[in-house]
Structures are given as structure tokens and as C-alpha cells.
Amino acid sequence: MSFSGEVKEELSAVISTSRHCQIAELAAMVCYGGRLESGERQRSLTVQTENEKVIRKGFTLLQKSFNICTGITGKGPYSLKIREEASLTRLLQTLKMSDCCTEADGHIDTVNPLLIKNACCRRAFLRGAFLVSGSMSDPEKSYHLEFVCLTQGQALQLQEMIRDFGMEARIVIRKNHFIVYMKEGAGIVDLLNVTGAHISLMHLENLRIVKEMRNSINRRVNCETANITKTVNASSKQIEDIMLIQDTQGLKGLPDVLRKTALIRLEYPDATLKELGQYLNPPVGKSGVNHRLRKLSEIAESIRGYKEETL
Numbered sequence: 278m279s280f281s282g283e284v285k286e287e288l289s290a291v292i293s294t295s296r297h298c299q300i301a302e303l304a305a306m307v308c309y310g311g312r313l314e315s316g317e318r319q320r321s322l323t324v325q326t327e328n329e330k331v332i333r334k335g336f337t338l339l340q341k342s343f344n345i346c347t348g349i350t351g352k353g354p355y356s357l358k359i360r361e362e363a364s365l366t367r368l369l370q371t372l373k374m375s376d377c378c379t380e381a382d383g384h385i386d387t388v389n390p391l392l393i394k395n396a397c398c399r400r401a402f403l404r405g406a407f408l409v410s411g412s413m414s415d416p417e418k419s420y421h422l423e424f425v426c427l428t429q430g431q432a433l434q435l436q437e438m439i440r441d442f443g444m445e446a447r448i449v450i451r452k453n454h455f456i457v458y459m460k461e462g463a464g465i466v467d468l469l470n471v472t473g474a475h476i477s478l479m480h481l482e483n484l485r486i487v488k489e490m491r492n493s494i495n496r497r498v499n500c501e502t503a504n505i506t507k508t509v510n511a512s513s514k515q516i517e518d519i520m521l522i523q524d525t526q527g528l529k530g531l532p533d534v535l536r537k538t539a540l541i542r543l544e545y546p547d548a549t550l551k552e553l554g555q556y557l558n559p560p561v562g563k564s565g566v567n568h569r570l571r572k573l574s575e576i577a578e579s580i581r582g583y584k585e586e587t588l
């Protein structure tokens with residue numbers, strides 16, 4: 278099962294004991310995943326989702342808080358349809374959607390703020406909205422959580438609600454849909470926490486830790502490799518210079534300190550400047566070694582210049 282599927286399965290099993298929260302969650306499911314159709318004779322409300330567990334949760338909430346029993350149809354997408362006028366009126370009245378402004382295609386624009394006054398109800402609202410319109414990428418690959426909203430009003434309300442809990446969400450328009458999305462691992466963890474997906478949250482946190490450790494090890498290895506390469510490159514240039522001096526004027530004529538440094542470099546081609554300084558007698562600091570090697574390089578350069586002149 279995908280990570281997104283795991284989160285939905287977990288959230289589908291969370292049933293609030295308070296009626297206010299049940300109503301808030303159902304309102305979100307109807308708003309973000311439902312359509313209100315008014316034919317000439319009959320009205321109907323349909324909630325549709327690809328996920329069977331989610332539709333079963335809708336069924337349970339309808340039964341528990343409204344005593345409305347309705348069949349589940351379809352085999353992905355799954356639908357719940359309420360046609361019975363008395364039930365529908367009662368439901369829409371409680372969800373404060375009887376006179377809500379519906380878009381031309383039957384989408385409900387926002388959930389009445391009165392239903393989501395309490396923090397507990399706002400959590401339930403986010404849970405319901407995620408169940409019917411949310412999805413999440415595989416956290417092994419990337420951190421991305423999104424809600425696909427049918428209207429701008431839905432997207433703005435969701436964004437406000439997420440911000441209300443101190444997280445950041447952005448809105449982008451994609452194929453006539455308003456996408457509310459989060460890209461930051463920490464924010465996604467917070468959202469899972471707020472909605473009550475605690476097991477998924479633990480999985481995500483574990484993955485995040487492993488990923489961060491892997492990254493930091495990679496960073497260190499890269500950094501060390503870069504340093505080694507730098508040392509080796511510098512060292513081979515120094516050795517080249519020293520060999521040139523040796524082959525032309527010889528090392529014997531060099532001042533004592535330079536000759537010693539040159540010999541030590543030839544003896545320890547892989548050593549860092551600091552290490553070279555420690556091998557010298559008496560020991561010299563890193564900048565001292567650097568200074569001497571630069572002198573040797575200057576001598577080599579002047580030999581090269583002299584060679585070019587004489588050619």
C-alpha cells in the first residue's frame with residue numbers, strides 16, 4: 278500500500294466520540310468530496326472517493342450522527358448517495374448547507390465557520406478534507422502533501438485552517454482545480470499529528486531520521502573526498518617543482534630549511550601541510566610549511582622561465 282493509502286487507512290479508523298467533531302468531519306467530507314444535485318423533482322447528495330475505507334467512514338459517520346443509512350455503490354470510485362428528502366434536509370440543515378451557495382456544478386464552496394469553532398472540530402475538519410481530497414507522495418522520494426479542491430473558496434478555507442495550526446500551505450491552480458499543498462517535511466509531520474495519523478507520523482519521522490543521517494554521511498564523505506583530492510593535487514604540483522629543482526640545480530644548494538622541507542615532501546607525498554610540519558625537525562606550523570613550499574615553487578618557476586629564455 279502507498280504511504281498515502283496508509284495515512285487514509287489510519288485516519289479512516291479514527292472516529293471522534295463527540296458529535297460536534299463528527300459533524301465537522303462529515304461537513305468537510307461533503308464539502309471537499311461531495312456534489313449536491315437538484316433535479317426538477319428530487320435533490321440528491323453524492324460523496325465520492327477512490328478509497329473504500331474512506332467511503333466506509335462516511336457511511337459510519339452518517340449512521341452515528343444522523344442515523345442515516347445509505348448504501349455504498351461502485352467499486353472505486355465508491356459513492357454514497359442520499360436521495361431521501363427528509364434525511365437530506367435534516368443532514369444539510371445540521372451541516373448548515375441548506376442555503377449555502379453551491380457552485381453551478383453542485384460543489385459546496387465552504388464549510389460554515391460555526392461548525393469549526395472548536396480546535397477539536399478543526400482537526401476533524403482537516404481529517405475529513407484529507408480523506409476525500411488529500412494525497413501524499415512517497416516520503417522515501419519527496420515530501421509533498423496536497424488537497425485537490427474544486428473551488429477557490431474550499432482552497433482558501435483549507436489554507437486558513439492549516440495556517441491556524443501554525444503550518445504553511447500554498448495554493449496553485451492545476452487543470453481547473455485549486456491545489457493546496459505542503460512541501461516541508463516538518464509541516465507534513467505536524468499536519469499528520471493534527472489530524473490524528475500518529476502511526477503514519479512515526480513512520481514518516483523514522484524515514485526522515487534515516488534520510489537525514491544518510492545525507493549527512495554523504496555530505497561528510499564528499500567533503501573528505503574533496504579535501505583529499507585537494508591535498509593530492511597540491512602535493513603533486515609541489516613534488517613536480519621539487520623534482521625540477523633536483524634535476525637542474527640540485528637540492529644541495531638550497532637554504533637548509535627549504536632543502537629539509539623538500540626532502541620531507543618527497544618522502545611523504547600524501548601528507549597534509551600540518552603533518553609535514555610535524556615531521557620536520559624542529560617542527561614547523563602549517564603556514565610555515567606553506568611558506569617554504571611556495572618558495573620552492575618560486576625557484577622552480579624561475580628555472581622554468583630561465584629554460585624558456587635559453588631555448
Ligand SMILES: [Zn+2]
Nearest residue numbers: 297298397398
Ligand atoms: Zn469538536
